[in-house]
Amino acid sequence: MPRTQLLLVAAGGLAREVLALVRTHDLFDVVGLLDDSAALAGTDVDGVPVLGGVEDVVAHPGAALLVCAGRGSAREALVKRLAGAGAGRERFATVVHPAVEVPDGSHVGPGSVVLAGVVLTTAVTLGEHVVVMPNVTLTHDDTVEDFATLCAGVSLGGSVTVGAGAYLGMNASVRERVHVGAGATLGMGAALVADLPDGETWAGVPASRLGDAGPGRHRATTPEAARAAGDDGRKTAS
Template sequence: MRSLVLVAAGGLARETLAAVRASGSHGRVLAVDDDPSRWGSSFDGVPVIGGLEQVADLLDGDVVVCAGRGGTRRALVERLAGLGVTWEHYARVVHPSVDIPASCVVGRGSILLAQVSLTCDVRLGAHVVAMPHVTLTHDDVVADYATLCAGVSLGGNVTVGAGAYLGMNASVREDLAVGADSVLGMGAVLLRPLPAGQTWAGVPAAPLPAAYPVGVEA
């Protein structure tokens, strides 16, 4: 059974570990992190062996990036590329409660936690994170590095751009686009397209000032 390296030893790494153990997809699990204060520590029995450079010596196994924000995942993937980590090294982590229909596609490096639901013809890019109880319906497309927090619901034929962040229990009406690197706040209801790079919240969702705190996890 292949080993797995968790990159970034925070909360998402612990959630990913729980999904890995529930599925039995990997044997030995290790973690790396940029924070030297974590080196030599462990969580749930997983040792944090050092910084990202350690991954270069572990490419006989799989890798998954466990940073909560898409922009951080993207930056880590770019750094790992310089260490020889290519697309085929990245694992898909899927909790065993998640059914992936034959018409659906899940990209490398993506993490689907418990009770995520995909109906049909859903396409997830690389390094997407879907937290528990996310609902993805027909013809949804979620681009690389997007983050869907717990309870997010997308109507049919929704497009979520690369690096977008949808907060807990946010919902998106069918046939809408969520722009790249945008943020949709917790509990928001999106009824019109959300442009790239903007932060919206509320019911119905509307733009927020750029300095408004939205609690996006790094």
């Protein structure tokens, strides 16, 4: 049986990671990439041609799609543009590393990417266009809403909710029953023990809003550390 054709949208680092995964495990036939960058026009990425910009999706009606922008906000914008070009949610592929078990009672939505080493214990729900990078741990009753990004090594306690478009940096951890707000950013290595409001950026151990560190709180104190914590608003998953 022939493999499903797949177009990757946004030709960055995440696209290359997805491409390596689907090639290694023969999951899809990646026929090309779509990216608006003029510098990429007519080139290839790891041997796969860049076929045009996002609107050129109309020339490939039979291919499944996967949006590979690292930032959730960028993925959301691209999904809206694809919808405007006639590509509905039924066109989106879901890529889960074959070694990752998705147990009964758990769900991974269309357009989502789950890379190697991820653990889902039970009753975990991932929304649409979620990106879960390597070695993330998702425990019982966790919910990750649409367009969220969990970077490598993130750990969620039980019954955590991660809001739409939120970004959790590498090796961040979230205490059980805590809520991460929509569009919020949790810095790399942070330990979140209280709800993080929508749209805010928190970092440190225990995590607090950047600029609000009090006694006993440890947060980024150099420009480099602040950027790593997400102080620039949102880093890509690549």
